[in-house]
Amino acid sequence: MKDRVVHLSFDQAVDRILATRPDFHRDYLAMYSSWYGGIVTDPALMMVPIDDHLVHRGDGVFEALKSVEWHIYGLQGHLQRMKNSLAALSLPLPMGWEELTETIVATVRAANEPNAVIRIFVSRGPGGFSVNPYECPASQLYIVVSRFHGPPDSKYEEGTVLKTSRIPIKRDYFARIKSCNYLPNVLMRKEAEDARVDFTVSVDEQGNLGEGPTENVGLVTEDRRFLVPRFERILRGTTVTRVLELAESMVASGHLTEVGEMNITPRQAYEAAELMMFGTTFDVLPVVRYDDHVIGTGRPGPFFRMFLTALREDMRHNSRMLTFVEH
Ligand SMILES: Cc1ncc(COP(=O)(O)O)c(C=O)c1O
Numbered sequence: 001m002k003d004r005v006v007h008l009s010f011d012q013a014v015d016r017i018l019a020t021r022p023d024f025h026r027d028y029l030a031m032y033s034s035w036y037g038g039i040v041t042d043p044a045l046m047m048v049p050i051d052d053h054l055v056h057r058g059d060g061v062f063e064a065l066k067s068v069e070w071h072i073y074g075l076q077g078h079l080q081r082m083k084n085s086l087a088a089l090s091l092p093l094p095m096g097w098e099e100l101t102e103t104i105v106a107t108v109r110a111a112n113e114p115n116a117v118i119r120i121f122v123s124r125g126p127g128g129f130s131v132n133p134y135e136c137p138a139s140q141l142y143i144v145v146s147r148f149h150g151p152p153d154s155k156y157e158e159g160t161v162l163k164t165s166r167i168p169i170k171r172d173y174f175a176r177i178k179s180c181n182y183l184p185n186v187l188m189r190k191e192a193e194d195a196r197v198d199f200t201v202s203v204d205e206q207g208n209l210g211e212g213p214t215e216n217v218g219l220v221t222e223d224r225r226f227l228v229p230r231f232e233r234i235l236r237g238t239t240v241t242r243v244l245e246l247a248e249s250m251v252a253s254g255h256l257t258e259v260g261e262m263n264i265t266p267r268q269a270y271e272a273a274e275l276m277m278f279g280t281t282f283d284v285l286p287v288v289r290y291d292d293h294v295i296g297t298g299r300p301g302p303f304f305r306m307f308l309t310a311l312r313e314d315m316r317h318n319s320r321m322l323t324f325v326e327h
Pocket residue numbers: 064178185211212213214215216234235236237238239240278279280281
């Protein structure tokens with residue numbers, strides 16, 4: 001039988017890497033790699049060594065944030081969450097925090113795109129193929145900037161559909177770390193795609209609502225209370241955290257009666273005046289159906305619009321925005 005698996009020379013392998021141009025590479029704009037010691041802009045070179053424990057054990061943490069019109073939004077919140085995740089895994093950042101910010105800015109500048117998604121990964125690093133993190137001499141940093149594609153306008157205008165997930169919810173310790181060990185989240189997203197809904201949401205063993213695969217959920221009750229599930233078995237989203245802060249002024253103005261965290265059952269969500277999802281890429285999206293229950297009027301509601309407007313205003317005027325290109 002003829003041997004069909006060829007051995008490649010070094011040059012042949014490099015030629016093949018450079019010749020591989022799948023369509024999805026079009027959106028990859030820039031990558032910083034501490035392993036390379038610099039930034040590359042050719043997507044064919046945006047690679048991570050297979051012996052990095054990030055790849056074969058999911059041993060690493062990540063953050064996803066975005067730039068809006070040449071400003072990075074919410075950097076401090078994302079970096080603080082990354083700091084917590086790193087501490088939980090005893091994973092050292094391979095540089096100082098100031099240098100990290102400089103490196104993020106340099107990578108976003110290299111991407112030269114006003115609206116982009118910035119993904120930051122800190123990995124255990126290359127060093128053999130066992131599960132033992134002590135095999136790896138040095139942690140690594142990878143930053144990838146890609147073109148931003150938000151959801152279509154119809155999702156904001158007509159709303160989204162939610163379904164209860166059947167994927168077991170993570171234990172609190174793991175739920176609160178944004179690690180690269182995202183198999184339950186992946187399966188939840190797959191569940192949503194297979195069921196042709198926009199999101200599925202986890203429910204814990206006590207019957208309390210958790211979160212979507214990469215987004216938080218919240219509701220407004222008939223008596224105008226803005227409630228989100230307690231951040232115990234879920235990741236504290238930077239978006240919902242900011243909306244909770246911004247909503248305080250809506251309590252002061254009398255639009256809302258209360259803002260709070262509490263255990264919420266799916267039944268309470270079915271009966272909400274408004275149900276919403278919160279996440280970095282889309283900000284806020286209204287949910288108009290959940291497990292075949294129509295939510296509120298079945299149309300995006302006034303609080304969804306208030307929250308979205310408040311967030312978008314925050315992106316335009318917040319002094320905490322980090323400008324990476326002056327115009
Ligand atoms: C599990 C999980 N929950 C919630 C969120 C929402 O967080 P943020 O608002 O910071 O995007 C994310 C974000 O990726 C997530 O991965």
